[in-house]
Structure formats: C-alpha cells, structure tokens
Amino acid sequence: MSTRPRRRRRWAWLAAGLGVLVLAVGTTLVLAYPSVAATTCPRCYGLVPVRDGLYAEPDLSDADRQRLVEMHRDAVARVDAFYQGRRSQPTVLACLTRDCYRRIGGGGERGVAVRNQAVMLSPRGVDPVIAAHELSHVEFHVRLDAPRDQIPQWFDEGLAVLVSNDERYLLPPTAPDRCRDASPEPLPRTLTAWLSAASADEQVYARAACRVYRWVDAHGGPPAVLDLVDRLNRGEPFATLVQD
Incomplete structure (x- = not known):
C-alpha cells in the first residue's frame, strides 16, 4: 500500500484538529x-x-x-x-x-x-466628554513606549479629565485656577487602587485633574505632555519629571 494516501489522511486529521482548536479558542x-x-x-x-x-x-x-x-x-x-x-x-x-x-x-x-x-x-x-476621556487614554497609551506601570493611574485619569474638559471635576477654562479639589493627600497609583478609590469617592477624579492641570499649566500647557511622553520614551523616570 502506498504511503501517499496515509500521509494525506494524516494531514487531513491534522487540519481538522487545527480547525477544532481555532474554533475552541475563538x-x-x-x-x-x-x-x-x-x-x-x-x-x-x-x-x-x-x-x-x-x-x-x-x-x-x-x-x-x-x-x-x-x-x-x-x-x-x-x-x-x-x-x-x-x-x-x-x-x-x-x-x-x-x-x-x-x-x-x-x-x-x-x-x-x-x-x-x-x-x-x-x-x-x-x-x-465621556468619549473624549476614553479616547484620551488610548491616545496617551499609543504614544508611550515606556513601561505603562511607571505611569501612576492618577496621572492618566487626571490627564483624561483635562483633555476632555470635564467640568464636573475642573472649573471652566476662564477660571484663574481650574481646580475644584486641591486636597494634597496621596492619589492612587495602580489601576486596582484607583478603581477602589473612585467607587468610594468619585471626586478623586477632581483631585487627580487638579494635580495634572497645575503641572501642565506650570510647564507651558498641553505641549508639556508631548515633551513628557518624549522624555519617558527616552528612558527618563516619571518620578523625576512629575511630582506626586
């Protein structure tokens, strides 16, 4: 008996098995x-x-x-x-x-x-506002080559509030200082800690937005964020560029 038919059957079984695996994974x-x-x-x-x-x-x-x-x-x-x-x-x-x-x-x-x-x-x-907040997260992350875990979650969230111009958490742009809540306590650094804090007190967004707004304002406005991304991508630590 020729080995060719057996090889064909073997390949047919392998193809069928692969198809089942792909379907199962999907x-x-x-x-x-x-x-x-x-x-x-x-x-x-x-x-x-x-x-x-x-x-x-x-x-x-x-x-x-x-x-x-x-x-x-x-x-x-x-x-x-x-x-x-x-x-x-x-x-x-x-x-x-x-x-x-x-x-x-x-x-x-x-x-x-x-x-x-x-x-x-x-x-x-x-x-x-909500859509721009989420789109800001995507844009910020796409631009970052640096490890994400070195960026505190409070900065990411506060930046999204600023980009989306969310006046639930920031005063209008005409205000001399847009901060609604300038409380100095530490802000959540990890996603898990952020979600826990935000579920307990949504105004954590206002405190994060205030921190980011004041940093951006003190460093020349929105271009400061682009410069920050460039410096992070070159390997500079976040902690040396932005103070908690």
Whole structure:
C-alpha cells in the first residue's frame, strides 16, 4: 500500500484538529472576553457603521444618528486639539440601550477603553466628554513606549479629565485656577487602587485633574505632555519629571 494516501489522511486529521482548536479558542475568547471580540468584530455583535470609526445599533432614528455623529466629532476634536493631532484611530462602539452594552461586555461604567484599539460607550456615556476621556487614554497609551506601570493611574485619569474638559471635576477654562479639589493627600497609583478609590469617592477624579492641570499649566500647557511622553520614551523616570 502506498504511503501517499496515509500521509494525506494524516494531514487531513491534522487540519481538522487545527480547525477544532481555532474554533475552541475563538469560542473561549467570545465567552470570556466579549468586549475584545466585539471591538474586533462589531458587526458580529449586531453593530453597524454610523461613520468612519463609529459603530452603533441598527435602525437608529435620524435624531439619534445625528447625535452620535456630533458626539464622536466633538470628542475626536478635543483629543486632536490637545495632542496637536492624533496617532491613534480607535473604533468607537456606542450603545444607546443597556442590552446592547451588556451584549458587548460592558458593565456599570459610562465608558471604557479596550486594548488601546477601541472605546465602548454605555447609554450614560454617549457624551463628548465621556468619549473624549476614553479616547484620551488610548491616545496617551499609543504614544508611550515606556513601561505603562511607571505611569501612576492618577496621572492618566487626571490627564483624561483635562483633555476632555470635564467640568464636573475642573472649573471652566476662564477660571484663574481650574481646580475644584486641591486636597494634597496621596492619589492612587495602580489601576486596582484607583478603581477602589473612585467607587468610594468619585471626586478623586477632581483631585487627580487638579494635580495634572497645575503641572501642565506650570510647564507651558498641553505641549508639556508631548515633551513628557518624549522624555519617558527616552528612558527618563516619571518620578523625576512629575511630582506626586
């Protein structure tokens, strides 16, 4: 008997086994990390394009569609203006219903950045300020080559408040000092500590924003953040550049 048919059968079994493995991994990803899967394939979760980079539920009213377009345009403009252009192009998934947000893996938050490649917005987060906050996280992270763990979470969050111009936590730009809460106590450095602190007192965002605002203002405005990123990428420690 020729060995050729046996080799063909062996390759067929290997191909079949590989196909099963790929399917199993894909299924596990969808079940365990729906947000990753949804941002990778929005259409797989029933979302449709509204404009370039923006997905939402189908059958939107004209008013809702226009609202989403204006929200997205405003949020992108805020990030673009602060960073003097964007290097990131994250996909934005905007849900106008709770069912949609749960389906794509969302929780109780207003919005969340996913793997520096996408932003998910809940019905409470369909707002240019919330969207710009999450887009700021993505832009900041995309620009950083330095290890992320050396950047305190309070700085990342305070910067996002500043970029998004969130007047819940900062006074208007016309104020001589935009700080709403200048309390001097230490701020959370890790993501876990930040989430714990923010769940207990949302005004931790105001304290972080005050710290970042005053540092940026003292160092020449938004270009100071671009210079900070360059210096971090060259290996300078964050602790020598920004004081807690």
